[in-house]
Amino acid sequence: MECKPRIEKEHKKEMMAVQDSMDVLSGKWKISIISSICYYNKRRFSDILSDIDGISNKMLSKELKELEINKLVKRTVLDTQPVTVQYELTAHGLTLKTLINNLVEWGIQHRKEIVGN
Amino acid sequence: MECKPRIEKEHKKEMMAVQDSMDVLSGKWKISIISSICYYNKRRFSDILSDIDGISNKMLSKELKELEINKLVKRTVLDTQPVTVQYELTAHGLTLKTLINNLVEWGIQHRKEIVGN
DNA sequence: CGGGATCCATACGGATACTG
């Protein structure tokens, strides 16, 4: 397994890039939210709220806002009565799929490693 | 981009696996620590402490302990005077490299997406 | 319905001092 980056500066840049990714994803509910929207393609606020066990509306609202700022989800207000709001992943949000799949695979391997001690 | 998993149960399992991964990695300093050890192959407590800008000994101690519990790092007490402690990645810890590389690449892409608005 | 505002308990995490 190759570990050493070429030069120190390069290494620092890589660490920053990892942090950028983690900042976006490490919120307690972020990935669950993304996954929920992704699964249904389009999803309304209250639907996501019931999809995810234990989340409060305050948290959902906050996390969705951050995801929107990071251009991972798109928010659309529908002209209904009363108002409904639809969330969907952006093209950029969809690129997370690969990363999430990696996280799934590593998580499975990790569980084997820990449980099977 | 394919998004819908086959069945709901499968989906829940995937979510759990992602959470397992995130729980291990999402500590504020975890990846920096792993990266530091990985970079130098073997590394002592005080060296890691000075590698990572801003971390306190309390945090380093705590995070290292968690990494050890998760079998990502191996802790070795050396019989020196005074005592020194060496940390190195386990085989399992090394499997994180791929994941971290993915995080690096996505982070770079993400930064482009956000900055270049 | 989709949030925002408020209150409040708890967890997180920094600084410092101490120990084997």
Added chain:
DNA sequence: CAGTATCCGTATGGATCCCG
């Protein structure tokens, strides 16, 4: 050197109520 213990401010996040 490699932590541990303590103190303490701050951030996190749940519960609840309110509003357009």
